[in-house]
Structure formats: C-alpha cells, structure tokens
Amino acid sequence: MGKIMLCFPQGRYKALTMSYDDGVFADRRLVALFNQHGIKGTFHLNSGLFGSSGRLTGEEAAALYEGHEISAHTLTHPTIARCPKELLVHEIMEDRKRLEQLAGYTVRGMSYPNGSYTTQIKKLLPGLGIEYARVVQTTGGFDMPDDWHEWRPTCHHNDRLLDRLQTFLELDRPQYLFLMNVWGHSYEFDGDHNWELIESFCEQAGGVESIWYATNIELVDYMKSFDALKFSAALDVVYNPSAASVWLSVDGAIVEAKGGCQTRLC
Template sequence: MPRVVVTFPEGKFKVLTMSYDDGKEADRRLVEIFNQHGIKGTFHINGGLFDTPGRLGKEEIASLYDGHEVSAHTLTHPTIARSPKEQLIEEFIEDRKQLENIVQYTVRGLSYPNGSFSTNIKDMLPHLGFEYARTVHSTGTFAMPDDLFEWNPTCHHKRDVMKLAKDFTELHKSQYLYMMYVWGHSYEFDNDQNWNLIEDFCEYIGNREDIWYATNIEIVDYLRAFRNLRFSASSDFVYNPSFQSVWLSVDGAIVEVKGGSHVNLNI
C-alpha cells in the first residue's frame, strides 16, 4: 500500500492567508501592498454600512478586491451573541445579499463581529449558506483549522507578526501542513502610524516559491476537495469528483489529481 498524504497545490506544505475586517478606506492601500507581493486576502465587510464615514463605497468593492475574497461580517456589525435569532438571520442573509449583488459570486465566509459568537450561532451558520467563520482568538501557532466555524487565526498583525513570519518560513518538516493566518483592521495602520509593519511583513514573506498564498475560501475549498477524493481500499488509485486539482504526496513523489480524473497511485 503506498503512503499517501495531501499537500497544498504543487506539493507545497505551507499556506499564508490574510483576513481584514470592516471594509474601511485604508483597505485600498492594504490591497495594493498585498498585490505587490503576491499575497491574497479575505475582506469581511458589513453590507449595510457602505458610504458611511471612513468606509468604502459600493461602487469600488468589486474592482478593489478583485483577486481576493469578499466575505461577510454581518449587515450592521452587532454583538451577535446578544442578539435574538430573528435579527441574526437578517444580519447574515442581508449582508450576503448586499455583497453578492456587488461581487457577483456566492459569499460563503464570515468573520464574527466584535469576536462575538456562541455554539447556537455556529450551528445556525451552515443553514444560512456559510462554510466557515473566523474568530479573534489568536493561537500563535501554524495549525490547520479543526472547526471551520471556529477558525482561530495565528495572530493579529500587532502580535509578534515578524517573529512568527520568520518561524513560519523556517519550517521544513514536510510531513505536516502549516498555515499562517494573520488578521486585523486596515485602519489600525493609520491609527498607529505603522504602515511599515505590514509593508515589511509582506516584503519578507511574499513571492516565495514554497508558500501557497490563498484566501480563506480557497483553503476551505481545497480541504473539501481532498476530503471528496475517492480512494480505493488499498490506496492504489483515486478518483477526484471535484472540478479542481488536488495534490498528493505518494511515497514522497508529488502527484496532481486533476478534477474529474482517475489516477493510478502505484508509481
């Protein structure tokens, strides 16, 4: 029986994802920095707060975040653990409707506003079309998420982000998958007058051949595609019913299993 483990695209074993909340005007500069260094971000936006002071207007959302992910953050940013479920449904669904009307793709992700959530809210989200939700609980680790509806990031950008970036780039044990997940608010760079922090971070960690740069939903989709693979009982062949490729390490050799393909793993 061959030894088979999943890798990230092209055999990589490290992924970086960035997550920023509220859709503030400072996102313009942040997106530009990400684009310069080949880094992808997920931007969690309140669809009911467009064109209010400090926030972006509807007309620039689709073009600004092109190549990144627009995700939900509730319609009006309430503390949702204190809200009745009737209001929660409107907050989630109307936010999705507003954002989807702008970007013209299905919004499937969420970050919890004010970091507020509960078990009941987590249980509700799949029924409202969501596939993941990010917390504000930073772990300081590079672990892959165990619960996508309680997805804990590695760190806020204020918390040792450069030290963690250096630790991340030095990881070399390919028998594991590692994820560095940074979150925050772009307006904090204005408030703290430290845009150099994110510029230095992106310059250091961006455009590396051994890192997969992905949005939150791209990670979710890739993990799901792996789980959907249909292996033979002896793991000597596999069928991929998904549309996207999945990469496997088979006895140390990297094998791409393209969408819709049936691949022999006895190599």
C-alpha cells in the first residue's frame, strides 16, 4: 500500500492568501502591489456602503478586484452578534445579491464585520450559502484551518509580518501543508504611514516557485475537491468527480488527479 498525501497545485506544500476588509480607496494601491508580484487577495465588501466616504463605488470595485476574490462582509457592517437572526439573514443575503451582480460569480465567503460572531451565527451560514467566514483572532502559525466558518488567519499585517514571512519561506517540511493567511484593512497603511511594510512583504513573498498564491475561496474549493476524491479499496486508483484537478504525493511522486477522470496511482 502506497503512501498518499494531499499537495497543493503542482505538488506544492505552501500556500499564501491575503484577506482585506471594507473596500476602501487604499485598496487601489494594495491591489496594484498584489498584481505586480503575483499575489492573490480576497476583499470582503459591504455593498450597502459603496460610494460612501472613503469607499469605492460598486463599479470601480468590480473592475479593481478582477483576478482576486470579491467576498461578503454584510450589507452595512453591523455588529451581528447583537442583531436578530432576521436582520443577519438580510445583511448577508442582500450583500451577496448585490456583490454577485457586480462580480458576475457566486459569492460564497465572508469575513465577520467588527469580528463579531457566535456559534449560532456559524451554524446559520451554510444555509445562507456561505462556505467560509474569517475571524480577526489569529494563530501566529501556518496550519490549515479545521473550521472554515471560524477561519483564523496567521496574523494581522502589523503583527510581526516580515518575521513571520521569513519563517514561512524557510519552512522545509513537505510532509505537511502550510498556509500563510494575512488580514487587515488597507486604510491602516495610510493611518500608520507604513506602506513600506506591505511593499517589502510583497517583494519578498511574490514570485516564489514553491508557493501557491490563492484566494480564500480557491483554498476552500481545493480542499473540498480533495475530500470528494473516491479512492479504490486497494488505493491504487482514484476518481475525481470535481471539475478541478487535485495533486497528490504518491510515495514521493507527484500525481495530478484530473477533474472528471479516474487516475491510476501505482
């Protein structure tokens, strides 16, 4: 029986994703940095606040975030743990509807506004079409999340970002999967006068062959595709019912299990 392990695309074992909230003017500069260095971001937006002070219009957001992910952040950014569930449903579903009209695809993720959530809210989200939700509490580490509806990122960008990046880059243990997930608000770079921080981060983090650059939802979808794989009893064949490929390490050899296909593993 062979040793079979999940890999990220092309056999990688590291992934980087960026998660930024509110859809503000400073996202223009941040997205330009991401694009320059091949880094992907997820941008959590309040569609009911488009065009208000300091915030992008919906039309600009649709164009600006092309190639990244548009995600929900509720319609008007209330502290949802204090809201009745009827208002919660409205805030999420209306935000999704408006964002989907702009993005042209199904919006399936969110970050909690004001970092506010409860166990009851988490249980409601799958029924509202939300497949992941990012919190503001961080881990300081690079483990994959075990609860997509309480997704704890590695760090806020003001929390030893470059030190953590160096640790991430130096990791050399392909028997594990490592994920670095950075969150924040781009307006903080203006307020803290530290754009050089994220500029340095992007220069060092971008263009690294061993890293998979992904949006939040791409990570969720990839892991679900792995969970959907159908292995034979002898573990010598796998069928991938998903549309997208999944990469596996089989006794150290990288195997691509193509979507919709059956793949022999040995």
